[in-house]
Amino acid sequence: MFPFLQRCCFHTSFKVQKLTGTRLLLYGRNKTTWCSLSFRLQTDVCLFSRSPSLSPASVYATKLQAFHTSPPSFKKKTPKESETKKPGVLERSVESLKESPKPALYLSLAGLIPFVSVPLAMAIQGTYYPEVAFAQVLYGAVTVSFLGGMRWGFALPENSPAKPDWLSLANSTVPPLLAWQALLFKDVTHSAVMLVLALGIALHYDVALLPPYPRWFKVLRVVGTVVMALSLLATAALKAVSEEQLSDSRDKWQNTKQ
Known part of the structure; x- marks a missing residue:
């Protein structure tokens, strides 16, 4: 159990x-x-x-965070109009003239006085003087010859970027030859047109074919060429006006005589 x-x-x-x-x-x-x-x-x-x-x-x-961290484009300050506006060609040219050496600037401006004074004096007096106009043409021929000879002074130094080859030295003789041709004309108008052509060729040499020249010199050459060309053309225009007035006076005198 x-x-x-x-x-x-x-x-x-x-x-x-x-x-x-x-x-x-x-x-x-x-x-x-x-x-x-x-x-x-x-x-x-x-x-x-x-x-x-x-x-x-x-x-x-x-x-x-998204509200306070706005995109960078909104944070940047909008530049002023004076900062965004780029200077024009005229303003840059004036700045370049200010940078030019004082002797070069003053002598170049003084050399323009014989060109400007001739048509200005004849316009003020209201009379055309053939002798004074021929003196202006003669001075223009000397100036063109001087501008053409500058190529020789630029190409002859050893460190110059232009070589004294046939092209450089032959181009410098073209403006003096045109100036000599201008003196052979008996008409002042033809002489003035020939000198304007010679001045344009010399300016093309200095501005387009010789880039190593400083900017102030190129601007000075452009200003001088424009003033000389306008002065010569103004003398030619005064001669045409004086001849027209002379022909009108002759016609009136003949009509009154008859």
């Missing part, structure tokens, strides 16, 4: 212990699973709460 009771009791307790152990194991597994699930949910929630795209505070901060 005792062995039977002992076996039933021990077997029952073993079953209960086994069942209890199984439940505890299952409970532990479930608890571990729930813990892991809760940990994952907490991590996702934290990440979700830390997302700047859905957080109101982060969205507001982002908007403020």
